[in-house]
Amino acid sequence: MLGAESVSGGGGGAGFGAVVIAEPGEAVGELAGALVPAVGARGADAVASLRAAGATGAVAVAVREAGDDVRAAAVPAGVALLVVPAGLRWDQVETVARAELARAAATATGHRGDLYSLAQTLASLTQGLVSAEDTGHRVLAYAGPAWTRSAMSPPAPAS
16 A cells, blocks of 8 residues: 555454544544544554554554554554555545555456446547457457447348
């Protein structure tokens, strides 16, 4: 995750299903399966954030700094601890985490992108034919403007 260091914890490598940004002492409610970027939590605040997140079901907590006390708190809290390096902004952490959620959701549904929709959009914009092919020249998607569909359609059966 953009250079975040996975340190320790009871998360056991479990994936996360949501991203919930929390400040120290903020009541965030149920966090089942969430990654919690604990923005601004350092030292005792980070330990408290770990404990609170673990108690409400979070699987991972990201902090900026992790001393020995913070690292030791992760295991009994039952969460994986991620240390976000200096210079990496929290919005970047959130963006990458949410992109990972979207990628995981697409993989779980078997959706690898809709090349046909892309080809159709390009064909409509250019009023031309579009063919998406792999490196072996196999056609993955094909589309053309509306006037080509009728010309390419099989003839209607004779009555």
